[in-house]
Amino acid sequence: MALVSSEKMMLDADRNGYSIGAFNVENMEMVMAVIKAAEEMHAPAILQTTPSTIKYAGLPMYYANVRAAAEAADVPIALHLDHGNSFELAMQALRVGYTSIMIDGSHEAFEDNIAVTRRVVDACRPSNIPVEAELGKVGGKEDDLDCNDPGYTDPQDAVRFVAETGISSLAVAIGTAHGIYKGEPKLDVERLSEIRKLVSIPLVLHGASGVPDEAVKDCIRRGISKVNFATELRIAYSNGVKDFLKANPDAFDPKKYGVVGMEYVTKLVKEKIKVCGCDNRA
Numbered sequence: 371m372a373l374v375s376s377e378k379m380m381l382d383a384d385r386n387g388y389s390i391g392a393f394n395v396e397n398m399e400m401v402m403a404v405i406k407a408a409e410e411m412h413a414p415a416i417l418q419t420t421p422s423t424i425k426y427a428g429l430p431m432y433y434a435n436v437r438a439a440a441e442a443a444d445v446p447i448a449l450h451l452d453h454g455n456s457f458e459l460a461m462q463a464l465r466v467g468y469t470s471i472m473i474d475g476s477h478e479a480f481e482d483n484i485a486v487t488r489r490v491v492d493a494c495r496p497s498n499i500p501v502e503a504e505l506g507k508v509g510g511k512e513d514d515l516d517c518n519d520p521g522y523t524d525p526q527d528a529v530r531f532v533a534e535t536g537i538s539s540l541a542v543a544i545g546t547a548h549g550i551y552k553g554e555p556k557l558d559v560e561r562l563s564e565i566r567k568l569v570s571i572p573l574v575l576h577g578a579s580g581v582p583d584e585a586v587k588d589c590i591r592r593g594i595s596k597v598n599f600a601t602e603l604r605i606a607y608s609n610g611v612k613d614f615l616k617a618n619p620d621a622f623d624p625k626k627y628g629v630v631g632m633e634y635v636t637k638l639v640k641e642k643i644k645v646c647g648c649d650n651r652a
């Protein structure tokens with residue numbers, strides 16, 4: 371199938387009480403592994419890349435890779451810019467052919483976040499490309515952005531932010547963090563329910579690696595329709611490679627350990643798709 375926009379899949383998830391899994395990919399093996407999992411689960415999926423991933427191999431490389439894999443697949447796949455950190459990068463992704471864009475102005479002052487987000491929304495509108503933005507600050511380290519000062523999303527601010535920017539989906543900060551948690555994260559799910567009552571567009575949960583499955587499911591019941599997973603996929607791929615090389619220290623063919631890395635990622639993504647409830651929704 372040709373790449374699709376993330377908008378329709380997220381609206382369907384929103385209306386039907388499940389969530390789309392959004393998976394960060396770093397290389398060709400992870401792209402193939404995630405799409406294999408989506409196909410085996412008959413699930414729509416979003417593949418996404420952050421600015422540091424883009425720095426590694428370039429937007430055209432990820433676009434060509436994901437597009438080729440999506441066209442060979444029989445489930446809908448969207449390609450999303452995750453944590454776009456400038457108007458310029460968002461425009462580059464749009465021009466290359468990404469089918470979903472996030473502009474992350476959450477580290478700016480509220481008014482500046484509104485301004486940059488609205489600019490990206492206006493630029494994406496003619497191509498019908500949906501825009502995700504973040505309000506409040508998800509903690510932890512994602513990419514080169516280290517956030518030691520997380521701030522929860524204020525529900526009233528969210529109403530104004532959505533109205534003034536025209537975004538298609540909103541990433542909320544309710545206590546999740548990017549990366550590995552020390553101990554179990556404490557999520558402010560009442561805040562999520564409050565935002566859901568006031569805001570009608572699909573809501574996004576970042577930082578889902580390490581969040582217990584039941585907690586993710588609770589967030590989905592309370593109105594999350596896209597869940598982002600990155601760190602756990604990186605760990606799974608690396609563990610596959612490490613395990614193979616430990617057992618075969620003389621191996622030198624990247625295909626041999628790449629296959630094992632892919633198997634580990636596919637297994638994990640299938641589990642996450644089940645948690646999101648998007649299996650058999652393709």
Ligand code: 13P
Binds near residue numbers: 550
């Ligand atoms: P994790 O690395 O915690 O899974 O976060 C992923 C994410 O939110 C990407 O935007």
